Amino acid sequence: MKRLLTAATVIFLISSCSHSNHSDNVSNKEEKVCTSETPLAKVDGKTITVAYYKGIEDTIPEWVINRYYSGEEGKENLLKKIIDRQLILLSAQDEGIFEKPNVKKRIESFKIRQLAYRYLNSQVGEVKVSDEEVKKAIEKYYKGKKVTPELEKAVRINLEAQKFQSKRNEILKNIENKIEFKEKKSYKPNDVVATYNGITIYYKDIEPIIPKNMPKERLKEAVTYYVLSKLAQKEGIDKKTDFQLTYNRLLEDLAVKDFEKKILSKVKVTDKEIKEYYEKHKSELKTPERADIEVFEFSDENKAKKALLDIEKGKSPKEVIPKNVYSTGKEWKVTSADIDRNPVSALVFKEKNKNVNVLVMPDGRALLIVVKKRYPAGTLPYGDAYSQIKRMLTSEKARKLAEKEIEKLKEKYGVKIFKENLKCVE
Numbered sequence: 064m065k066r067l068l069t070a071a072t073v074i075f076l077i078s079s080c081s082h083s084n085h086s087d088n089v090s091n092k093e094e095k096v097c098t099s100e101t102p103l104a105k106v107d108g109k110t111i112t113v114a115y116y117k118g119i120e121d122t123i124p125e126w127v128i129n130r131y132y133s134g135e136e137g138k139e140n141l142l143k144k145i146i147d148r149q150l151i152l153l154s155a156q157d158e159g160i161f162e163k164p165n166v167k168k169r170i171e172s173f174k175i176r177q178l179a180y181r182y183l184n185s186q187v188g189e190v191k192v193s194d195e196e197v198k199k200a201i202e203k204y205y206k207g208k209k210v211t212p213e214l215e216k217a218v219r220i221n222l223e224a225q226k227f228q229s230k231r232n233e234i235l236k237n238i239e240n241k242i243e244f245k246e247k248k249s250y251k252p253n254d255v256v257a258t259y260n261g262i263t264i265y266y267k268d269i270e271p272i273i274p275k276n277m278p279k280e281r282l283k284e285a286v287t288y289y290v291l292s293k294l295a296q297k298e299g300i301d302k303k304t305d306f307q308l309t310y311n312r313l314l315e316d317l318a319v320k321d322f323e324k325k326i327l328s329k330v331k332v333t334d335k336e337i338k339e340y341y342e343k344h345k346s347e348l349k350t351p352e353r354a355d356i357e358v359f360e361f362s363d364e365n366k367a368k369k370a371l372l373d374i375e376k377g378k379s380p381k382e383v384i385p386k387n388v389y390s391t392g393k394e395w396k397v398t399s400a401d402i403d404r405n406p407v408s409a410l411v412f413k414e415k416n417k418n419v420n421v422l423v424m425p426d427g428r429a430l431l432i433v434v435k436k437r438y439p440a441g442t443l444p445y446g447d448a449y450s451q452i453k454r455m456l457t458s459e460k461a462r463k464l465a466e467k468e469i470e471k472l473k474e475k476y477g478v479k480i481f482k483e484n485l486k487c488v489e
Contacts, residue, residue, distance in 0.1 A: 097487035103142055106149040107476035111142070113487050118308045119145055120488075138485045146480070148315045150472040155318035166317060171271035173313055174301075179291035181300050187230045192222045238294075239287055246279075257286045262293055326465050332456045340452050341445050348443040351400040354411050359384055359392045359431040367421045367429035374419045380433055399440070407432060 099114035120128065120141065132141040160166060200218050201210055208214070244257045252267035269285040300306060341348065357380070361367035366385075373383035381389060401408040410420050411434060418434040 097484075101484050101487045102481050103484050103488075104146055104481060105477075105479040106146055107153055109149070111145055111149070113484070114304070115308070116142065116145065116488055118304065119312075122308075122312065135485070138488055139482065142480070142485065146478055147469055148319060150469060150476060150478070151322045152311075152315050152318045153476050154472055155314075155321060160318065160321050161314065168271045169317070170313065174310065175269075175272050175288050175292040177306065177309065178295035178301055179288045181306060182291045182295035182298065183231055183234060185295075185298065185300065186234050187227055190223050190226045190230065192219050192226065196222055235287070238290060239283075242283075242286060242290060244283065244286070256282070257290075259290045262290060264289055322465075322468075323461075326461050326468065327457070329464060330457055330460045332453050332460065336456060337449060337452045338445070340456065341448055345442060348448050349440045350443050350447075351398040352412055352440050353396065353398050353438040354434050355436045356395050356397060356407070356411060357392050357433045357435060358395055358407070359388050359433070361388060361429045361431060362427075364421070364423050364427070364429040367431045370431055371419055371421050374433070380431075384431070394435075 097113065099112065099117075101113045102110045103113060103116055104111040120132070123132070123141075128137075131137060155161065161170060197215055197219050200222060201208075201214065205214065205218075238259075242257050242259045245255050247254065250256060250266035252265070252270070254266045255263055256266050256269065257264045264286055269282075269289050272288055273281060273285045295301060359367075359370075359380070361370075370380070370383045374380055380392075384392075395407070397405065397408040397411055399408065399412040402412055403409075406422060407430070410422050410432060414420060415437075418437075420432050422430045422432060424430065
């Protein structure tokens with residue numbers, strides 16, 4: 064069956080490469096020197112720099128970069144993506160989305176936990192393991208085993224992780240010991256839960272990171288996280304670029320999710336539209352080829368191939384396959400749609416003229432595959448195609464509507480692109 068576009072959401076705003084090719088208010092001024100602060104675009108007066116672009120790029124999996132954002136066109140697409148997300152973020156802020164109780168709680172929880180982890184890690188610092196320590200560990204735990212570079216590397220990594228965790232726990236314990244708790248059976252938002260070196264922690268401060276009906280231990284854990292986050296702020300960790308990038312990414316994700324939800328709520332696809340699409344594209348909507356097969360597992364490749372030769376000479380599988388193997392035969396149904404995922408399907412449908420074949424497995428086993436019946440591709444029934452067509456039409460309508468909304472946001476907030484400066488992005 065020919066694949067259909069089936070996106071359930073307007074996901075192109077998060078990870079795809081679909082964009083229009085025009086750029087607004089493009090500046091032709093050449094930037095002589097490339098720096099991390101070289102501007103790539105301005106959105107509502109806020110500059111998107113090379114450093115910000117690269118920071119976003121670093122959060123995207125390499126395979127996505129290679130597939131969608133490589134080359135000059137790919138760089139333009141990613142910059143447009145960053146601009147779109149910034150526009151949606153500005154709109155969300157103006158609409159007060161981040162002040163909604165459930166959204167606000169999620170943001171505060173994220174900030175507290177992220178800052179707590181970052182503060183702890185910053186206090187641990189760099190952990191070093193000496194060659195002597197590695198040697199002693201190998202002698203203790205791998206006595207008599209051949210010492211290879213790979214083993215030494217694995218032991219070093221393990222020792223570094225242990226040292227890091229030990230030091231981290233020590234710092235955490237010292238902080239916990241200085242926290243004075245004000246224990247009560249229940250708390251109201253303005254009740255004092257604990258104090259730490261002049262820092263007063265109210266129940267409302269830790270509400271974002273505590274579950275309902277929490278045990279006493281979880282309350283203390285939440286207070287500790289909060290104290291760590293305050294210490295992080297004192298150290299200025301919340302102002303550092305890497306935290307700001309992560310924090311802004313969260314806000315953008317929340318804004319885009321809300322934007323997509325609103326877009327999809329406006330999209331309607333009728334049964335008439337689905338039927339019309341089906342009738343127009345019926346010839347493209349195919350069921351995959353199918354086959355009923357029987358699979359026999361041999362422990363020896365040569366025995367499987369001998370059985371194959373005998374069957375090709377006209378003998379029946381029952382005659383040539385050993386009884387202990389024949390009794391374990393399994394009947395399968397395979398389709399051509401699984402060719403890329405299933406090696407058995409690939410063998411059956413790529414070699415259509417052969418109804419008996421052998422597939423050798425990586426572990427040395429061999430599968431004797433016997434095709435009992437083949438079913439040709441056919442037209443996909445309307446009922447089976449209905450959901451797929453609806454998803455495809457919904458996605459397409461949503462994409463077009465989203466693009467219109469983005470254009471409105473560009474007019475509202477203003478966008479200026481310095482396309483020529485993309486040469487500064489390596």
